[in-house]
Amino acid sequence: MAYDxxxxxxxxxxxxxxxxxxxxxxxxxxxxxxxxxxxWSKDEIVLASGIGCASRLPGYVDFNTIHTTHGRSxxxxxxxxxxxxALKVIAMGGDGDMSAIGGNHFIHACRRNIDITVxxxxxxxxxxxxxxxxxxxxxxxxxxxxxxxxxxxxFDIARLAVAAGATFVGRTTSYHAVPxxxxxxQALNHKGLSVVEIMAGCPTGYGRRNGQKAASDxxxxxxxxxxxxxxxxxxxxxxxxxxxxxGVIYKDESRPEYVESYDRxxxxxxxx
Amino acid sequence: xxxxxxxxxxxxxxxxGALYAGCRFFAGYPITPSTEVAEKLAAMLPKAGGRFIQxxxxxxxxxxxxGASLAGRKSLTATSGPGMSLKMENLGFGCMAEVPCVxxxxxxxxxxxxxxxxxxxxxxxxxxxxxHGDHPCIALTPSTVAEQFTETVRAFNLSEKYRTPVxxxxxxxxxxxxxxxxxxxxxxxxxxxxxKPDCAPEDYLPYDSxxxxxxxxxxxxxxYRYHVTxxxxxxxxxxxxxxSIIDSEERxxxxxxxxxxxxxxxxxxxxxxxxxxxxxxxxSSARSAKDAVLALREKGVKAGLLKALTIWxxxxxxxxxxxxxxxxxxxxxxLNLGQAxxxxxxxxxxxxxxxxxxxxxxxxxxxxxxxxxxxxx
Numbered sequence: 246m247a248y249d250x251x252x253x254x255x256x257x258x259x260x261x262x263x264x265x266x267x268x269x270x271x272x273x274x275x276x277x278x279x280x281x282x283x284x285w286s287k288d289e290i291v292l293a294s295g296i297g298c299a300s301r302l303p304g305y306v307d308f309n310t311i312h313t314t315h316g317r318s319x320x321x322x323x324x325x326x327x328x329x330x331a332l333k334v335i336a337m338g339g340d341g342d343m344s345a346i347g348g349n350h351f352i353h354a355c356r357r358n359i360d361i362t363v364x365x366x367x368x369x370x371x372x373x374x375x376x377x378x379x380x381x382x383x384x385x386x387x388x389x390x391x392x393x394x395x396x397x398x399x400f401d402i403a404r405l406a407v408a409a410g411a412t413f414v415g416r417t418t419s420y421h422a423v424p425x426x427x428x429x430x431q432a433l434n435h436k437g438l439s440v441v442e443i444m445a446g447c448p449t450g451y452g453r454r455n456g457q458k459a460a461s462d463x464x465x466x467x468x469x470x471x472x473x474x475x476x477x478x479x480x481x482x483x484x485x486x487x488x489x490x491x492g493v494i495y496k497d498e499s500r501p502e503y504v505e506s507y508d509r510x511x512x513x514x515x516x517x
Numbered sequence: 518x519x520x521x522x523x524x525x526x527x528x529x530x531x532x533x534g535a536l537y538a539g540c541r542f543f544a545g546y547p548i549t550p551s552t553e554v555a556e557k558l559a560a561m562l563p564k565a566g567g568r569f570i571q572x573x574x575x576x577x578x579x580x581x582x583x584g585a586s587l588a589g590r591k592s593l594t595a596t597s598g599p600g601m602s603l604k605m606e607n608l609g610f611g612c613m614a615e616v617p618c619v620x621x622x623x624x625x626x627x628x629x630x631x632x633x634x635x636x637x638x639x640x641x642x643x644x645x646x647x648x649h650g651d652h653p654c655i656a657l658t659p660s661t662v663a664e665q666f667t668e669t670v671r672a673f674n675l676s677e678k679y680r681t682p683v684x685x686x687x688x689x690x691x692x693x694x695x696x697x698x699x700x701x702x703x704x705x706x707x708x709x710x711x712x713k714p715d716c717a718p719e720d721y722l723p724y725d726s727x728x729x730x731x732x733x734x735x736x737x738x739x740x741y742r743y744h745v746t747x748x749x750x751x752x753x754x755x756x757x758x759x760x761s762i763i764d765s766e767e768r769x770x771x772x773x774x775x776x777x778x779x780x781x782x783x784x785x786x787x788x789x790x791x792x793x794x795x796x797x798x799x800x801s802s803a804r805s806a807k808d809a810v811l812a813l814r815e816k817g818v819k820a821g822l823l824k825a826l827t828i829w830x831x832x833x834x835x836x837x838x839x840x841x842x843x844x845x846x847x848x849x850x851x852l853n854l855g856q857a858x859x860x861x862x863x864x865x866x867x868x869x870x871x872x873x874x875x876x877x878x879x880x881x882x883x884x885x886x887x888x889x890x891x892x893x894x
Contacts, residue, residue: 314747332588349573
């Protein structure tokens with residue numbers, strides 16, 4: 246029997262705003278199945294987002310949801326978690342939201358290792374405003390603000406998260422719907438700051454200007470360029486050129502979580 | 518029982534006032550001349566069961582404060598000039614999403630970095646108009662260390678009561694001066710908490726104004742799952758593009774504050790009864806103005822002081838009363854090049870002359886400057 250998403254969808258909020266062929270609906274479904282597997286109640290779950298196509302997701306689903314300002318979801322999420330650590334906080338946003346305007350908040354949330362799961366929807370473009378280049382637009386790719394091709398090197402969001410101190414980092418794609426669900430579930434169950442970068446196609450803003458006119462072209466591109474991390478780590482840089490690793494990229498369960506550290510340091514918790 | 522009397526710095530009084538009001542969360546970023554508030558609360562909040570965080574920037578601090586309030590904690594941030602400019606985006610979000618919180622702006626001099634260690638009163642218009650779009654604004658202007666405490670309590674009360682961010686506009690002089698303060702006993706000052714919904718979660722509409730302009734507010738995690746957004750939204754909290762709802766909700770947002778002038782606007786009328794000339798002042802300038810009025814009274818000049826403890830909504834009815842009453846003029850001393858004076862002129866409606874006395878050299882306005890000008894009226 247097909248999975249029933251209805252229990253998580255707010256009545257009357259669909260259809261969503263995403264374009265035909267957008268990968269974000271696949272992410273929403275994988276995320277909901279992962280959330281379902283945690284056994285958490287809807288009342289204890291908070292979704293915080295910034296601005297952009299990805300950030301519209303919280304409006305569709307039946308949790309405590311906040312659609313904040315551009316790039317700032319992690320600031321709001323940090324306040325929510327500190328105010329009530331019993332809440333399960335998930336922050337989400339696109340590549341521009343999280344790595345450009347929200348880049349500072351992203352690295353510092355990672356550094357603190359606060360118990361928040363961050364989902365970065367990476368479609369290599371600003372979709373909602375119509376296809377401007379973002380920090381993850383590949384070199385040479387066309388965007389409305391890069392009509393002669395992108396000249397800036399890209400951020401590798403997963404590597405950025407590891408470097409900044411996140412204690413669980415994974416990457417997946419909208420092609421890998423089932424592995425994505427499992428990866429998000431691992432991230433949700435991780436104590437500390439977890440990041441899942443999800444590569445997803447934007448046929449409207451990116452694909453049609455970059456040789457991937459159909460949504461299926463973008464899914465096939467994801468399938469062909471994703472390399473499981475266990476395999477990727479033994480490959481040379483030349484072999485990995487143009488490809489990216491998927492799966493769990495980094496995991497460290499030894500580092501203390503931020504709110505627990507705070508409570509211990511200031512005497513709010515009994516331990517230590 | 519003996520009174521709890523302490524020799525306090527102005528900024529410390531804000532921290533103590535916040536705790537008294539029930540503040541249990543602070544997020545901030547170090548900036549002169551407000552930093553002492555963060556330092557004090559970093560030490561004191563955990564003892565009261567609260568939490569403190571120094572965020573990566575002013576923007577995130579404002580965001581965290583709104584987030585913490587949504588999750589049920591009364592929240593404060595403190596900043597000055599450049600930091601206040603950075604907070605504007607999320608301050609507007611707080612107004613739009615109707616999230617109570619308090620923002621302390623210890624005003625310093627100049628645009629940009631200005632004079633961090635000198636006083637200023639040049640953020641009056643920024644407080645009102647800094648965030649883009651029409652929005653409500655409540656801003657309080659204490660002028661003594663004791664008022665730093667009591668007005669902080671009032672700021673939290675107003676923010677909870679009207680479900681909106683409240684700004685405390687103080688300045689470097691009051692923030693850093695020390696005065697003896699009698700700390701009110703528990704229960705001596707009223708402490709107001711947000712009104713929560715009494716309906717079943719499935720019936721809850723987070724922006725339902727059918728019973729008044731301030732909708733009851735549920736905290737995240739209490740079973741009332743709802744959506745919060747900075748987009749124009751309807752009573753359900755979800756985005757709307759319907760012009761009639763955008764219009765009615767924007768008007769309600771502003772009206773919930775503007776229609777409650779008597780409850781929000783607090784002005785001390787000092788020797789105004791028989792006054793033939795008035796000085797309208799706030800913050801540190803009100804201290805000099807009070808001295809000036811006393812000096813003039815000694816000389817038989819009938820001067821009076823209107824001391825604004827609320828600067829937004831602007832105390833226009835108080836000013837109008839004296840302008841209509843036929844005073845010879847109203848003087849507005851302020852540490853800027855003319856902000857409150859324009860509002861005062863508007864409120865006076867041409868019934869009496871309104872003159873400004875401005876200073877922007879990072880020094881206080883002297884009582885003699887004020888009395889000298891008032892004498893000529």
